[in-house]
Amino acid sequence: MIGFHAEEWSRRLTVTTPEHVELRFETAGIGSRTGAQIIDLLLLLLINIGFALFGMLIVELLPEGAAAEWTEQWMVSVMIIMFTLLNFGYFLIGEYVTGGRTVGKRVMGIRVIQDNGRPISFLASAIRNLLRIVDMLPAMYFVGALFSFLHPNDKRLGDIAAGTVVVYEQGGERRKRKRIDKMLLKWRPMLPDFTLEAWERERINGDEWALLSGFAERLPYMTEQRAEKIAQGIIELLAPKLGLMEPWVEALEAAKLPPQTSSLPRRGDPKKKPISITWTLRIYELARPDWEWQASIGSTAESP
Numbered sequence: 001m002i003g004f005h006a007e008e009w010s011r012r013l014t015v016t017t018p019e020h021v022e023l024r025f026e027t028a029g030i031g032s033r034t035g036a037q038i039i040d041l042l043l044l045l046l047i048n049i050g051f052a053l054f055g056m057l058i059v060e061l062l063p064e065g066a067a068a069e070w071t072e073q074w075m076v077s078v079m080i081i082m083f084t085l086l087n088f089g090y091f092l093i094g095e096y097v098t099g100g101r102t103v104g105k106r107v108m109g110i111r112v113i114q115d116n117g118r119p120i121s122f123l124a125s126a127i128r129n130l131l132r133i134v135d136m137l138p139a140m141y142f143v144g145a146l147f148s149f150l151h152p153n154d155k156r157l158g159d160i161a162a163g164t165v166v167v168y169e170q171g172g173e174r175r176k177r178k179r180i181d182k183m184l185l186k187w188r189p190m191l192p193d194f195t196l197e198a199w200e201r202e203r204i205n206g207d208e209w210a211l212l213s214g215f216a217e218r219l220p221y222m223t224e225q226r227a228e229k230i231a232q233g234i235i236e237l238l239a240p241k242l243g244l245m246e247p248w249v250e251a252l253e254a255a256k257l258p259p260q261t262s263s264l265p266r267r268g269d270p271k272k273k274p275i276s277i278t279w280t281l282r283i284y285e286l287a288r289p290d291w292e293w294q295a296s297i298g299s300t301a302e303s304p
Helices: 030-061 066-097 103-108 122-130 142-150 157-162 170-190 206-221 224-242 245-254 275-302
Strands: 012-016 022-026 110-114 164-168
Touching (some): 103 110, 110 122, 157 164, 170 275, 224 245, 245 275
Antiparallel strands (some): 110 164
């Protein structure tokens, strides 16, 4: 059986202020952060192209001669400096001035805050964006994505050094639910048709729901082999509590796979039904309305 730590999957961040007020956030995952990064980079690309065309136009309009050659060299140097400042300053100033929301983050409904729940400071923004160079290595933000995937609060290296974290805003939570809905729609034809009574669903505690919801959100970004191994561990944890052990074993036998290797793909098994994933998603689908209702009641109670 695979061991789990619920806090690694919950994406919940609770901060206690000096006034002893608890602030609750949900950290943004790779999908939302990648979407925001793509939007920001595309915007920067358009700005860079426009700036380069403007500089080339000025150079073309210069009269010929020795002075023009010197001016052209000077313009190239200025443009290199401006490109550097623009691409670094966009994230640095953009996050600091707008309260941690660049254009891409605003579109995706996420923002950067400090670990203490306060808006990002100039120093913190400078540190996290200086280390963006390291997070980009060796290409396509590989280091940053790796740190974000493995860190319990989805932090990249720059966030760890700066003491910052990227969280969902209220609108971002709605977008996340829509993404999960689309994912469930894709998997629904393969989901088993078992049901759970209300008293059975009540056996799922907060940590176990964190496992289920974290798995559902991260599923699109995992390989099927990795997802099956994690899902098998969740099923082995929940099936005895929910009275599903017998149908689970029957499903394994029907799939002609021994329980101990049910999640491991075998060469030569074309289109093997990912049984552990489908069972985990079915439990998530059944438990989701109850937990979303509890979350809505909690948010209403906390509202002034």
